[in-house]
Amino acid sequence: MAVRTNWNVDHHCGHQVIHDLSDRPADRRAGFVRWLADTDCTDCWKAARDADATSxxxxxxxxxxxxxxxxxxxxxxxxxxxxxxxxxxxxxxxxxxxxxxxxxxxxxxxEGFPVKSSVSKASGRRRCHGAHESTPRCRTREWQRSASLAGPTPSPRPQTTHAPP
Structure with missing residues (x-):
């Protein structure tokens, strides 16, 4: 028994068109035909699209x-x-x-969007604020946390500095 490739579809617009569905997998053709039946035929779709394009x-x-x-x-x-x-x-x-x-x-x-950029007075370079702290290069967030917990003495960990963008 041969697998059906040409389907006669009654479209939503009332037109009846024969569609060649040989390029579709055989197990999906019936579902595609049901979808086609719920849509306008190609000619009606193009006419509606052209009218809609003008508006x-x-x-x-x-x-x-x-x-x-x-x-x-x-x-x-x-x-x-x-x-x-x-x-x-x-x-x-x-x-x-x-x-x-x-x-x-x-x-x-x-809206008062907070701008977080600080410039080191000594070098004039902007420090990264750890927005990407998961990367190994940026340890500024950890340094800031340890510095705030340790008090006024600086952490032995060096700051990562980046050139301003």
């Missing part, structure tokens, strides 16, 4: 115009220097600069 393009153009207007007003208000480049690059650059600066302001000023 999506309109929505995106409206959103970009609003973002561009907000970025232009913001740049004028805060006296930002003009950008250089092509027309599309300028529009993208102004929107990106506005989004980046407002996100940074929100994170650092409004």
């Amino acid at each position: 999506q393009e309109q929505w995106l153009a409206t959103k970009r115009a609003e973002e561009q207007q907000a970025a232009t007003e913001w740049a004028r208000r805060f006296d930002m220097p003009p950008l250089e480049g092509g027309e599309r690059a300028l529009a993208w650059g102004e929107r990106s600069r506005h989004q980046l600066m407002t996100a940074a302001h929100t994170a650092l000023v409004v």
